[in-house]
Amino acid sequence: MRIGIIGTGNMADALGAQWVRAGHDVVIGGRDEGRAAALAERIGAAGHGTPRTAAEFGDAVLLAVPYEAGGGIVGGLQEELLGRVLIDCSNAVGPGFVLLTEGGPGAARRLADAVPGAHVVKAFNLCHEGVWRMEPPVFDGRALAVPVCGDDQGALDVVRELVKDIGCEPFAAGGLDRAGLVEATAALLIGLWVGEGVDAQAIAPPLAYATGGR
Numbered sequence: 001m002r003i004g005i006i007g008t009g010n011m012a013d014a015l016g017a018q019w020v021r022a023g024h025d026v027v028i029g030g031r032d033e034g035r036a037a038a039l040a041e042r043i044g045a046a047g048h049g050t051p052r053t054a055a056e057f058g059d060a061v062l063l064a065v066p067y068e069a070g071g072g073i074v075g076g077l078q079e080e081l082l083g084r085v086l087i088d089c090s091n092a093v094g095p096g097f098v099l100l101t102e103g104g105p106g107a108a109r110r111l112a113d114a115v116p117g118a119h120v121v122k123a124f125n126l127c128h129e130g131v132w133r134m135e136p137p138v139f140d141g142r143a144l145a146v147p148v149c150g151d152d153q154g155a156l157d158v159v160r161e162l163v164k165d166i167g168c169e170p171f172a173a174g175g176l177d178r179a180g181l182v183e184a185t186a187a188l189l190i191g192l193w194v195g196e197g198v199d200a201q202a203i204a205p206p207l208a209y210a211t212g213g214r
Contacts, residue, residue, distance in 0.1 A: 001025070001158070004058025006051045006073060008035040010129035011089055012064040015166070017043040018132065022165040029054025031073075055080035060087060060158050061118075067092040067100065067107050071114040082117035085155040087162075089124040092183060097191030099184050106180025108149065119155035122179035123148045123163065123170075125186050136167020147173035147182050 001024045005012045008030035016039070020026050026045040030036035033050060040048035047057070055061055055077045063070050067090040074081060092100040092107040101107055108122040123146055124132065131137050137144035146163045148170050150156045160170040173182055192200040 002057055002059045004029060004054030004061040005064055006054050006061060007064030008039050009064060013039055014129040014132035015062060015124060016045060018166040020044050027054050027057040052077060052080055060085040062087045064089055070111055074115040078115055078117060081115050084118050085158045086118040086120045087159060088120055088122050091125050091186045093187045093190055097187055097195055099187040106183050108176055108179035112176055119152040120176060121148060121150035121155050121159045122182055123159050144168045145171045147171050149173045149176055149179035149182055151176045
């Protein structure tokens with residue numbers, strides 16, 4: 001698959017490296033082309049350039065930039081992203097672990113409104129970049145589950161395959177309007193992990209006990 005990655009930070013590095021290892025053709029696009037070139041060389045990407053370069057190249061495009069910057073970047077790439085799968089891995093989490101989109105549309109929905117010709121899918125936002133570098137992310141013999149939200153079935157199928165390519169298990173989490181719940185979950189988990197130093201995984205029972213003990 002041809003994958004464009006917009007961004008040159010840790011998430012672009014971690015996921016891009018995994019997809020290169022899985023045999024995909026990856027192009028890195030950054031506002032700083034020097035950083036894009038350095039990242040492309042480090043992970044063995046097929047090329048580098050500007051955000052426009054990545055958007056034009058990818059059948060799927062990962063937007064791996066801070067939430068505050070995402071809408072402005074893709075808003076200038078309407079033609080390039082037309083019909084593309086646009087993966088949003090951002091978290092709109094501010095100081096004090098508050099959700100910056102509270103009371104309004106979620107980050108992925110706002111992104112879809114900024115570039116209505118793209119098929120936006122929310123994924124890869126619940127874990128630190130270090131987790132995405134694991135080969136594979138498996139804990140106690142169980143592959144990491146990745147919630148995936150979107151409204152286009154073809155786009156969802158593409159992202160599910162990319163999830164599987166890094167050794168994870170895609171979970172259907174609903175349409176794009178449900179992505180806000182996944183984003184709120186990220187704010188909660190980050191606050192528990194970082195703010196309280198607790199094992200947030202312990203807040204939910206296994207499926208067999210979801211409705212109580214037996």
